[in-house]
Amino acid sequence: MARIASTLTKNPLSTAKVDALVVGVAAVPGSSGTLVLAPGADDVDKAFKKRLLAALAAVGATGKAGEVTKVATLGATTAPTLVAVGLGDRPAKGERWSGETLRRGIGAAARQLDGSRRIATALALANGDDSPADVTAVVEGALLGAYRFGRYRSTTKRAIESVTVVVGNPRDKAVKAAYDRGRAVADAIALCRDLVNTAPADLYPAVLAQAAVDACTAVGLQVEVLDEKALKKGGYGGVLGVGQGSTHPPRVARITYSAGRGAKAKVHLVGKGITFDSGGLALKPAQSMEWMKSDMGGAAAVLSTMTAIGTLKPDVDVVAWIACAENMPSGTAIRPSDVLTMKGGKTVEVLNPDAEGRLVMADCIAAAADEKPDYIVDVATLTGAQLVALGAHVYGVMANDDGLRDALVAAAGVAGEQGWPMPLPPELRKSLDSDVADIANIGDRNGGMLTAGLFLKEFVPDGIKWAHLDIAGPAFNTGEPHGYTPKGGTGVPVRTLVEWLTTLGA
Ligand code: BES
Numbered sequence: 111m112a113r114i115a116s117t118l119t120k121n122p123l124s125t126a127k128v129d130a131l132v133v134g135v136a137a138v139p140g141s142s143g144t145l146v147l148a149p150g151a152d153d154v155d156k157a158f159k160k161r162l163l164a165a166l167a168a169v170g171a172t173g174k175a176g177e178v179t180k181v182a183t184l185g186a187t188t189a190p191t192l193v194a195v196g197l198g199d200r201p202a203k204g205e206r207w208s209g210e211t212l213r214r215g216i217g218a219a220a221r222q223l224d225g226s227r228r229i230a231t232a233l234a235l236a237n238g239d240d241s242p243a244d245v246t247a248v249v250e251g252a253l254l255g256a257y258r259f260g261r262y263r264s265t266t267k268r269a270i271e272s273v274t275v276v277v278g279n280p281r282d283k284a285v286k287a288a289y290d291r292g293r294a295v296a297d298a299i300a301l302c303r304d305l306v307n308t309a310p311a312d313l314y315p316a317v318l319a320q321a322a323v324d325a326c327t328a329v330g331l332q333v334e335v336l337d338e339k340a341l342k343k344g345g346y347g348g349v350l351g352v353g354q355g356s357t358h359p360p361r362v363a364r365i366t367y368s369a370g371r372g373a374k375a376k377v378h379l380v381g382k383g384i385t386f387d388s389g390g391l392a393l394k395p396a397q398s399m400e401w402m403k404s405d406m407g408g409a410a411a412v413l414s415t416m417t418a419i420g421t422l423k424p425d426v427d428v429v430a431w432i433a434c435a436e437n438m439p440s441g442t443a444i445r446p447s448d449v450l451t452m453k454g455g456k457t458v459e460v461l462n463p464d465a466e467g468r469l470v471m472a473d474c475i476a477a478a479a480d481e482k483p484d485y486i487v488d489v490a491t492l493t494g495a496q497l498v499a500l501g502a503h504v505y506g507v508m509a510n511d512d513g514l515r516d517a518l519v520a521a522a523g524v525a526g527e528q529g530w531p532m533p534l535p536p537e538l539r540k541s542l543d544s545d546v547a548d549i550a551n552i553g554d555r556n557g558g559m560l561t562a563g564l565f566l567k568e569f570v571p572d573g574i575k576w577a578h579l580d581i582a583g584p585a586f587n588t589g590e591p592h593g594y595t596p597k598g599g600t601g602v603p604v605r606t607l608v609e610w611l612t613t614l615g616a
């Protein structure tokens with residue numbers, strides 16, 4: 111999709127040559143309805159002869175979080191439209207609005223500003239300064255909220271083309287770096303969303319692998335694609351087994367970012383790239399298949415994260431494995447009770463061809479482990495049980511190392527995403543025992559997210575710290591849009607991964 115332009119400026123909002131201005135409003139707690147302007151909007155208020163709040167209150171603004179109120183400026187400012195976004199209660203003295211509150215606020219405004227081509231905002235100043243974290247949040251929120259997926263529309267709707275972010279000092283190194291980071295992350299998420307939203311007929315395994323080549327070589331990374339011949343030679347029995355039912359053969363893309371001599375750690379990421387999950391011979395009912403173009407959400411997030419890493423260049427070596435296959439029923443499809451020999455030699459009895467994600471992931475986890483990294487983090491829309499347990503906003507974080515698990519959960523919190531620690535109870539492992547092979551691909555249905563995690567854990571050798579993110583729900587929004595999140599692909603957990611990797615490299 112078309113890239114949305116963005117700039118930093120210290121010019122006052124009231125003189126910005128744009129179509130709409132976005133400011134923050136808040137409720138004063140315990141005041142029964144007093145509305146206040148968030149810092150950053152003083153010059154606009156002055157241009158309104160100090161009657162901006164009165165104008166907003168007159169059309170119903172309350173300051174409630176996410177509320178979007180529009181008023182005409184009637185010449186008071188250069189821009190014809192003013193948008194006030196509710197930020198919720200004004201923080202107590204000494205406290206601040208969180209980055210995520212600002213991100214959601216500007217995101218909700220941008221999402222609902224279809225008629226405006228250019229917008230400008232002072233929300234990065236809402237806490238009274240231009241702290242780098244707030245600048246990043248506002249750049250991200252504006253660009254993510256302005257995101258549109260137009261590939262299949264025959265008429266192009268008017269959409270936001272540029273975002274101007276007002277800060278105190280755009281030349282300040284930390285402010286500039288924070289802006290660049292928000293920009294890189296938002297671009298990565300837009301790519302992730304585009305890939306997830308693309309129809310599966312247009313995004314089969316070879317296309318997904320090529321998307322990794324195109325996006326990652328553009329930022330200077332190395333990408334190698336294994337086709338079915340190379341996969342056979344490499345022993346990728348899981349990827350080949352899942353892919354064998356489709357007319358579109360599977361692929362694995364391997365992306366490399368090298369930090370050079372300063373590298374503080376070696377990380378491998380693995381992403382589930384099932385370009386469509388029909389369930390295979392365990393065919394899903396139509397309702398459950400409706401959203402299964404999103405079953406490559408893990409792969410899309412991982413490859414998009416690599417584009418941000420290529421741009422931001424943290425001091426950490428990162429290799430990414432994009433495991434691409436289409437899970438289809440056919441005369442060549444894998445059967446229940448077939449046995450696969452996986453990369454590394456373990457055998458798996460496929461009792462349910464709809465538990466395909468763990469098969470492609472296990473091969474790539476084994477391939478990653480062969481290179482002896484310090485960390486492996488895998489990302490997959492792996493189980494419906496994740497949705498049952500944690501819902502559509504919170505992904506599950508499982509690991510063989512508590513420190514790694516907690517670091518990822520913490521990174522999610524800092525970045526404005528939600529991950530939650532989940533256990534890998536050893537008691538569930540025996541439910542994966544097979545009568546004929548080393549392991550079966552399904553186990554206890556109760557705690558299905560954890561059983562799937564335990565399956566993957568079998569492919570991680572001792573001595574490598576490994577974490578598994580089950581993003582089945584959070585990768586794709588089937589509900590109403592909210593904040594900066596549209597319907598469809600969300601971009602979760604790109605922000606978590608970028609935050610964790612840059613912290614590791616700091
Ligand atoms: N891709 C699905 C998981 C999924 C479900 C993702 C809903 C997003 C939304 C996965 O391949 C799958 O089918 N899992 C099965 C596993 C079961 C057969 C053990 C499931 O969760 O039902």
Ligand code: MN
Pocket residue numbers: 387389463464465466467
């Ligand atoms: Mn499945």
Ligand code: ZN
Pocket residue numbers: 384387405464466467491492
């Ligand atoms: Zn799947």
